Amino acid sequence: SEGRPTSLTAYQRGLRMSTITQAAKPIGVGKNKNRKRRLGVQPRTIVAFLLPFFLPFVLFYVIPVVYAVTQSLLKVVHGAGQYGTSSTVFAGFYEYGLVFRNQEFWASIGRVAQYGIIQVPVMLSLSLLIALLLDSALIKGKAFFRIVAFLPYAIPGVIAAIMWSFLYHPQLSPIVALLSHIGINVDFLSSRLIIFSIANISTWLWTGYNMLIIFSALQAVPQEIYEAAKIDGAGNFAIAWRIKVPMILPAIILTGVFSIIGTLQLYTEPTVLAQIAPSINSSFTPNMLAYTIASGNNYNQAGAMSVVIAVGAFILSFGFMKLTSRKASL
Numbered sequence: 381s382e383g384r385p386t387s388l389t390a391y392q393r394g395l396r397m398s399t400i401t402q403a404a405k406p407i408g409v410g411k412n413k414n415r416k417r418r419l420g421v422q423p424r425t426i427v428a429f430l431l432p433f434f435l436p437f438v439l440f441y442v443i444p445v446v447y448a449v450t451q452s453l454l455k456v457v458h459g460a461g462q463y464g465t466s467s468t469v470f471a472g473f474y475e476y477g478l479v480f481r482n483q484e485f486w487a488s489i490g491r492v493a494q495y496g497i498i499q500v501p502v503m504l505s506l507s508l509l510i511a512l513l514l515d516s517a518l519i520k521g522k523a524f525f526r527i528v529a530f531l532p533y534a535i536p537g538v539i540a541a542i543m544w545s546f547l548y549h550p551q552l553s554p555i556v557a558l559l560s561h562i563g564i565n566v567d568f569l570s571s572r573l574i575i576f577s578i579a580n581i582s583t584w585l586w587t588g589y590n591m592l593i594i595f596s597a598l599q600a601v602p603q604e605i606y607e608a609a610k611i612d613g614a615g616n617f618a619i620a621w622r623i624k625v626p627m628i629l630p631a632i633i634l635t636g637v638f639s640i641i642g643t644l645q646l647y648t649e650p651t652v653l654a655q656i657a658p659s660i661n662s663s664f665t666p667n668m669l670a671y672t673i674a675s676g677n678n679y680n681q682a683g684a685m686s687v688v689i690a691v692g693a694f695i696l697s698f699g700f701m702k703l704t705s706r707k708a709s710l
Contacts, residue, residue, distance in 0.1 A: 445690075455468070495643060500639045650668060
């Protein structure tokens with residue numbers, strides 16, 4: 381217009397350049413930065429999510445393991461005389477030597493080995509059989525039977541052992557009374573049958589748990605494989621034995637590893653039954669013996685025994701896993 385300068389002022393130039401620059405930006409650049417700023421993961425968030433796991437893990441697993449290993453390398457030296465003071469000194473593997481020379485320890489290992497030879501194959505066979513039946517078309521109401529099979533695992537081990545102790549007691553058990561009525565006298569708490577009685581409780585408790593692991597593996601197998609086998613004329617038994625079992629072998633191996641570890645950790649069932657079974661003493665299993673030794677304030681030998689049990693469980697489970705994996709690959 382008349383009377384106004386035709387050239388743009390510096391302010392107008394800056395305003396126009398700013399508008400051009402904003403228009404030249406790629407669409408969404410500013411939004412992406414804001415989104416990253418809003419969704420950025422803060423270290424405190426990571427700590428808040430990991431703390432509920434790591435805090436109990438460190439308190440109830442890492443610290444006890446470190447404490448047991450530390451105690452196993454020490455020993456208490458008592459001073460001379462009646463009033464001599466005792467001191468704790470580093471002893472290396474001295475306590476481990478005492479553990480390996482302890483006859484009660486080897487006797488408890490023998491009982492646990494006998495228990496494992498009886499219980500583990502029976503439990504895994506039942507778990508596999510139930511899982512195969514639930515995965516087949518022969519069973520109706522699969523959800524109901526899954527819950528029924530898994531229900532014993534929901535019962536705490538101590539409660540289950542107390543319940544079965546009533547079923548084993550000669551004066552209280554309806555099973556013993558029924559067998560006695562037909563002329564069969566049996567004592568489930570005798571030294572001859574106590575291993576089988578304990579194995580029965582563990583099998584009843586853990587079969588459903590292992591079944592669920594195997595059943596989950598079966599659900600992951602593509603159905604097209606079964607359909608192809610049926611087209612080739614394979615029956616239900618052939619499909620189960622020649623197709624399903626080989627394909628879920630890793631899950632079966634996993635349940636075997638868990639069972640081996642649980643065998644060496646046997647404690648709850650014999651401890652509860654010891655209240656009514658004279659054949660169970662305080663050194664019946666390695667864990668019971670370690671607890672008894674620790675109760676006598678001999679923490680060093682109890683720590684060494686605990687480490688030996690843990691290392692033994694690792695060697696057995698790792699060896700079982702390598703052996704079965706090698707056979708599966710042949």
